Amino acid sequence: MKQLKFGVGLVGAMTLVALAGCGDGGSSITATPGSVAAGAAVRSGEEVYNNFCASCHNPGLSGAPRLGDVEAWAPRIAKGDALLLETTIAGVPPAMPPRGMCFDCSDEDLSAAIQYMVQNSQ
Numbered sequence: 525m526k527q528l529k530f531g532v533g534l535v536g537a538m539t540l541v542a543l544a545g546c547g548d549g550g551s552s553i554t555a556t557p558g559s560v561a562a563g564a565a566v567r568s569g570e571e572v573y574n575n576f577c578a579s580c581h582n583p584g585l586s587g588a589p590r591l592g593d594v595e596a597w598a599p600r601i602a603k604g605d606a607l608l609l610e611t612t613i614a615g616v617p618p619a620m621p622p623r624g625m626c627f628d629c630s631d632e633d634l635s636a637a638i639q640y641m642v643q644n645s646q
């Protein structure tokens with residue numbers, strides 16, 4: 525029987541939910557999760573993005589489509605979620621590394637991060 529390591533991830537996720545629940549309405553939520561425990565079971569897309577993807581996708585490093593850049597994302601979003609997940613897992617040579625360099629991310633974690641990027645870029 526293995527002890528599950530849900531604790532930290534769940535608390536983080538619940539904090540985010542709690543914060544999101546507090547605002548009344550559309551004001552932007554700027555909560556940044558403090559830390560990601562290695563191997564935590566539950567991670568939000570925002571958390572994964574901030575920790576692993578933002579370093580390239582915020583500044584648009586080496587042609588990375590920037591978060592919030594509607595024009596850069598449109599043709600990528602058009603590929604559909606499944607294909608975006610595939611290219612993320614495989615990487616896009618030369619500049620987009622396989623799994624966005626989050627090697628302990630599950631496919632679900634990566635998918636959540638992509639959703640976060642897509643939702644904030646259209």
Ligand code: HEC
Nearest residue numbers: 576577580586587588600608611616619620624626637638
């Ligand atoms: C080392 C820099 C770097 C990191 C880290 C990185 N990316 Fe990227 N990403 C890129 C670049 C550059 C491209 C553009 C590749 C191209 O189209 O030539 C890209 C493209 C993408 C695309 C579009 C792929 C497509 O098919 O058009 C997705 C989705 C994506 N990244 C997701 C992620 C996710 C999710 C993470 C974090 C888990 C991540 N990236 C981390 C550099 C990075």
